Amino acid sequence: MKGDRKKELIRAYKEKKPSPGVYALRCATTGEVWVAPSRNLDAQQNGIWFTLRMGTHPNKALQSVWNAQGEASFAYEIVERIEDEDLTGYLLDSILKERLQHWRATLGAGLAVG
Helix, strand or coil, X not given: CHHHHHHHHHHHHHHCCCCCEEEEEEXXXXXXXXXXXXXXXXXXXXXXXXXXXXXXXXXXXHHHHHHHHCHHHEEEEEEEECCCCCCCHHHHHHHHHHXXXXXXXXXXXXECCC
């Protein structure tokens, strides 16, 4: 039975569709916020935390605050999911770009990448 359950879980994972949208990184200590779009919000945090822990995140200002304040000061938040599964790549990129600008203005946030 264990093997069947494992195969079922692997199949379900492979069939899961990515969830695009916009996420925010917040530093509770400084109050700073960074936002970025993602084609897969559910998997995004692992990659970000990995690069920050390794000290290799492309946003040097974000990396500097992470180094100074520590991981415990940071939170990953999904601020908006794009629910339309029928969007083409171009349309999805366009919507993500527009929503990124909206959230940057709304939250007074910097870019989490670059």
